[in-house]
Amino acid sequence: EVKLVESGGGLVQPGGSLRLSCVVSDHAQLLSTTCLAWFRQGPGKKREGIATINMQGNSTYADSVRGRFTISRDAENTLYLQMNSLTPEDTAEYYCALDEDYLNALCSNYGRSHFQLFHYWGHGIQVTVSA
16 A cells, blocks of 8 residues: 655744655556645644645645745655745645546645545644744
8 A cells, every 4th residue: 555754844944945755655556647745734724735746747736835835756756845935824734645636636726625535645744934
């Protein structure tokens, strides 16, 4: 079974940067229709889909992070999230997720708004932005 493990979180000052990584085990099982995504959940907030990327490299972003965060993946399907210009509002537990996207619904605004459609999740990693 595919497993996802995040790393790279921690404490950063406002205006700083972090890069999160998500190692996907058994990545050879990923299909051309796989959608990979980053979600986050801040204290007292609902889980928010912030970025998606499909196997063709097409990405989508939430308005809250567009222009500051960049999602990418490498040839071995390690997923990354480069986060720049961080603010305290970015403080959250960050999760990577994936699932098959046969209907082209997951890698979209709709998919980011419906986290329950993703069945494979990492354990989450904390990002804290504070002076």
